[in-house]
Amino acid sequence: MSPDMTASMEDYLESIYILNERKKHVRVKDMARQMNVKPPSVIEALKSLEKKKFVIHEPYGYIELTEEGLKMAKRIYKRHKNLKNFLSCVLCLDERTAESDACRIEHHLSKETLERVMGFMAFMDENQGKNKNAAMFRDFNVYFKSFGNR
Amino acid sequence: MSPDMTASMEDYLESIYILNERKKHVRVKDMARQMNVKPPSVIEALKSLEKKKFVIHEPYGYIELTEEGLKMAKRIYKRHKNLKNFLSCVLCLDERTAESDACRIEHHLSKETLERVMGFMAFMDENQGKNKNAAMFRDFNVYFKSFGNR
DNA sequence: TAAATATATTAGGCTTCCCTAATTTTGTCA
DNA sequence: TGACAAAATTAGGGAAGCCTAATATATTTA
Structure with missing residues (x-):
């Protein structure tokens, strides 16, 4: 897909997209539950996705997709x-x-x-x-x- | 397949099996070429497969499958x-x-x-x-x- | 509003699987 | 057989992804 998107990062991105369809806001806790991982793993993934400009996430806040992130997530x-x-x-x-x-x-x-x-x-x-x-x-x-x- | 066989280990095992079909003897070098990795990675994998009793490999020698290893490789x-x-x-x-x-x-x-x-x-x-x-x-x-x- | 609870984050560690560089062993051939 | 080349191995390191325990922040509630 994207050259530097690992399978795992694709999953995290997709999970944000799916949760966004269902709930107004996406939180670390939700992602952790859905992905079957612990919260620190989510945090780590979010940092990586932020670096790639797919996600916006201010500390302790909600998780949002950028325009690029949304496009990518939809494709996935x-x-x-x-x-x-x-x-x-x-x-x-x-x-x-x-x-x-x-x-x-x-x-x-x-x-x-x-x-x-x-x-x-x-x-x-x-x-x-x-x-x-x-x-x-x-x-x-x-x-x-x-x-x-x- | 086997509970503790990773995707990578399955690939290494399969590669031994395939090489065995073609050549009398399987060597580290052959596996490295086929798997597209460097020899040290092969050595490491072989150690892991030996621990699992799927492979016999004396240092600097040829690489052989055990009976169990052969069964597993065939299934794979x-x-x-x-x-x-x-x-x-x-x-x-x-x-x-x-x-x-x-x-x-x-x-x-x-x-x-x-x-x-x-x-x-x-x-x-x-x-x-x-x-x-x-x-x-x-x-x-x-x-x-x-x-x-x- | 202060304490209790829930959530998020950081710190640090582990495993897998790959690598390079250095070393050891084996094989070849002049 | 001794030197050179090829192959195998060891040592050590790095990235990805996961974890637990400890800490920080936010939210709820008495």
Whole structure:
């Protein structure tokens, strides 16, 4: 994504974005809970994100995304969503598994592959209404179910 | 996989296995080249793998897998291969991209998802001969190509 | 408003995984 | 076989990410 954004920093950034959707203000405590880390780890991450100009955070205050940070976070979030949908759609995974797996691999896919995933989802959308490919997915589903889905 | 196998250690183990297929003897130098790291990193990894009883390596000697190590390496390798095939098959990725992406995400997928990937590949194998689903994949391919494949 | 509680921050430490530079061992060949 | 080259190893260090314990600030409440 950005040259010097690590997987971990992407996660922290995404977490701010997601929390912002739900609550008016984002706090260290919230991020810590969501990311499953302790507050000092959040502080450390925030410092790094501030240095990169993605986040504004005055000591003891709320956490905000800069314009750049928001743009980046949206891209990361979209990527995440697409990946999750792809997994749950193609592999018939339940929501929870698709979610957590998407979370772990989203940072590690090439631009190329991500484009294909997006393309695949677009393809699915375009063709779902027309009921094309329905037979194939029915077959997949039956097959998956047969060896222990859910 | 194994509780205390990191992604990195899995890669080192896999690399020994792959090199063993090609050459009679595996050396530090070979691993370093293949893994794109410097020799001291290999040495360090080998020590860790020895402690886990996956590798036997007497100083300045060749590198060998234990029985356990071989079992583990085979599992890792199979997982890798399946993932690679899945990516290249479903997303119509070229070999190189499928290979390197598989490499990066193989450590991060849940048991559940890996089972599905394996299942998907089995499904494909079973149905390829019967020429089921052919229309769907043709469609995918056309679609992918249309927005800039290769 | 003062004490108690909650939250945030700092300090310092640990592990993993990589590195460079220096040293040791092994292998080669004149 | 002795010198040189190649390979392996050790020593030591750095970045990333996490942690706990201690401290500072903010918020709540009696």
